[in-house]
Amino acid sequence: MQSVIHLVSGDETEQRTALNIARNLLDDESGSIDDIAIVAQAGGIHAVTTDGEHAEDVQSLLDDGVPFKGCSNTLAAFDLEESDLLDGVETVPEGAVEVTRLQDEGYAYLRP
Amino acid sequence: MQSVIHLVSGDETEQRTALNIARNLLDDESGSIDDIAIVAQAGGIHAVTTDGEHAEDVQSLLDDGVPFKGCSNTLAAFDLEESDLLDGVETVPEGAVEVTRLQDEGYAYLRP
């Protein structure tokens, strides 16, 4: 099974929950989760910037192979550059299109 | 592909994000999004009332053909009338049933 986490909120507790859930999916002993993806947009984009509160946990998930995709529309709206994102965070033109595409491919949706 | 946005929160930042995402899906240059629907219920209903903070943006999306569906159970619970909704907002008996139905039809779910 596959899961996409929508990191869309600027609320730090919700961001923390999203990252905890990603970690738990990764560590799941049932082995039923084959792929995880995290799409960051709107207020959630801050979680994947170099000066985000949760940079260390994002980096650790990246190191473990979890793909993070930042929304380019959000970067433009928030006056951020790709260089503000943590190394390894990819960009997609629009986060919600990516989340739609992943669900269309069979990913389950999680919005912590 | 098709996307349904669940406008379920009374938080104005989340409502703003939901409407921004609808606009971005509509303007998406990849052309991969065929249909969008927005279902408003619980605190999210306020966004589609005539005196909502975001009335102008909702109207603009309505004008561009995005269907908005307000939850009648919410209207009753909040002592609102259909006449309190912006012109063009339809009603459905229960928002969550409509969101379920749309996912069952193949819509991806987005909860900004």
Add this chain to the structure above:
Amino acid sequence: MQSVIHLVSGDETEQRTALNIARNLLDDESGSIDDIAIVAQAGGIHAVTTDGEHAEDVQSLLDDGVPFKGCSNTLAAFDLEESDLLDGVETVPEGAVEVTRLQDEGYAYLRP
């Protein structure tokens, strides 16, 4: 059709909305909803504890046959015991895996 509600937020308004939606799905006169499940994790776990604000409504939904599944990872993280959960609340090793599994089985996802 089937719906899973992700009770993942510690916000009491969001928890209230989640339980209202469960009740409305159950009472839906269209008869189109065959099954509902509620998965509680992260801040949402508090809603299904014996001293939660909404214990009475959770109990009423349990009495009406709605399954509630609490996340064991969350219990451990919050230093809670299974005995802190309302009678009838089951546990699953990881809430997000359960939500993924249910979507994989065809459940629509709702995150109030």
